[in-house]
Amino acid sequence: MLKIAILDDYQDIFRQLVEIDKYKEKYNFKIFNNPFEDEKEAAVELEDFDVLFIMRERTPITKTLLQNLPKLKYIMTSGMRNKSIDLITAKSRGIIICGTDINSNPAAELTWTLILGLYRNLKQEIDNMFQGYWQTSIGYELKGKRIGIIGLGKIGCQVAKVAKAFGMEVSAWSENLNLSNANDLGVLPMTKEDLLKTSDIISIHVLLGDRYKNLITKKEFDIMKKTSILINTSRGFIINEKDLIDALDKEKIAGVGLDVYDKEPLPQDHRLRFFPNALLLPHLGYVTAENFSKFYVQMMENLESCLNNKPIRELN
Numbered sequence: 001m002l003k004i005a006i007l008d009d010y011q012d013i014f015r016q017l018v019e020i021d022k023y024k025e026k027y028n029f030k031i032f033n034n035p036f037e038d039e040k041e042a043a044v045e046l047e048d049f050d051v052l053f054i055m056r057e058r059t060p061i062t063k064t065l066l067q068n069l070p071k072l073k074y075i076m077t078s079g080m081r082n083k084s085i086d087l088i089t090a091k092s093r094g095i096i097i098c099g100t101d102i103n104s105n106p107a108a109e110l111t112w113t114l115i116l117g118l119y120r121n122l123k124q125e126i127d128n129m130f131q132g133y134w135q136t137s138i139g140y141e142l143k144g145k146r147i148g149i150i151g152l153g154k155i156g157c158q159v160a161k162v163a164k165a166f167g168m169e170v171s172a173w174s175e176n177l178n179l180s181n182a183n184d185l186g187v188l189p190m191t192k193e194d195l196l197k198t199s200d201i202i203s204i205h206v207l208l209g210d211r212y213k214n215l216i217t218k219k220e221f222d223i224m225k226k227t228s229i230l231i232n233t234s235r236g237f238i239i240n241e242k243d244l245i246d247a248l249d250k251e252k253i254a255g256v257g258l259d260v261y262d263k264e265p266l267p268q269d270h271r272l273r274f275f276p277n278a279l280l281l282p283h284l285g286y287v288t289a290e291n292f293s294k295f296y297v298q299m300m301e302n303l304e305s306c307l308n309n310k311p312i313r314e315l316n
Helices: 039-046 063-067 087-092 105-119 122-130 154-165 179-185 192-198 218-223 241-249 289-307
Strands: 002-006 027-031 051-054 074-077 096-098 146-150 169-173 201-204 229-232 255-258 278-280
Touching: 039 063, 051 289, 063 087, 074 289, 087 096, 096 289, 105 122, 105 154, 105 201, 105 229, 105 255, 105 278, 146 154, 146 192, 154 169, 154 179, 169 192, 192 218, 218 241
Parallel strands: 002 027, 002 051, 051 074, 074 096, 146 169, 146 201, 201 229, 229 255, 255 278
Antiparallel strands: none
8 A cells, every 4th residue: 555645735635635545555645744854853753754755846856865765756846837846856766747727817916015104004904903093004005116027927917917907017127028018918018126226026937946036235335225125936046035034124115025935834923924014825826626626636636646657747
């Protein structure tokens, strides 16, 4: 009987989406609802498992961890890419890795949750309503403001379309900006520096890689408007966290909306938690019922296909 570990199932949703009893003669499932303290704990807990079902960019599946999992044969991940997996080591071990489809619209929708939350002071007003207060701040309108989108890919384009619907000016920059997309959407291409200087809202939608790590540092904060807000629903390391904290301390920008961090889950005593103008979410970007249903159903399909020696959705 194959032993399957379901990692980082924070909401305990796997058992709601998969009929575990249907497979009880074939698979032995163990669900891990909480993240491991460290890699050492992960190695001890997972050493007897044949299969891992993982959520992308949660538990890192590193070279060291893989070397300590002698029975591991299959990894099923959400999405069709996962930078947290050492693919080279896994392939050298003969471990088959398969992914799933993923909806991109939830990340774009969440971007606007953060923007509207900051522009209308929702964190403050919601907290104050529970304290018995009424109207304690004044917010801002989106119409006529400029949003600068860093990365005009699938998610960035969706964000741009909504911005246009709000009557905003939209500009964009990336290392390989698709000018055709920009023209079709009525988005103004800009240099990175001009985008940072002129935007009221800056929203990040690039994939984390060497060229985008530490894309936003002290240098960039120094040229942003003091009234601007910065949104990141992409990956934590794109913004230098230390420089972000310094910028908030010195009021170089008006606020920040984050769904991603250098270390996740974000430590309870992390400085970012204590800024009133930091609207923080616990990496909810792809966390929707529609996506998770797709993830777990397709992970089961993937595993069945592997056992039939006909892997589907295999990662290269």
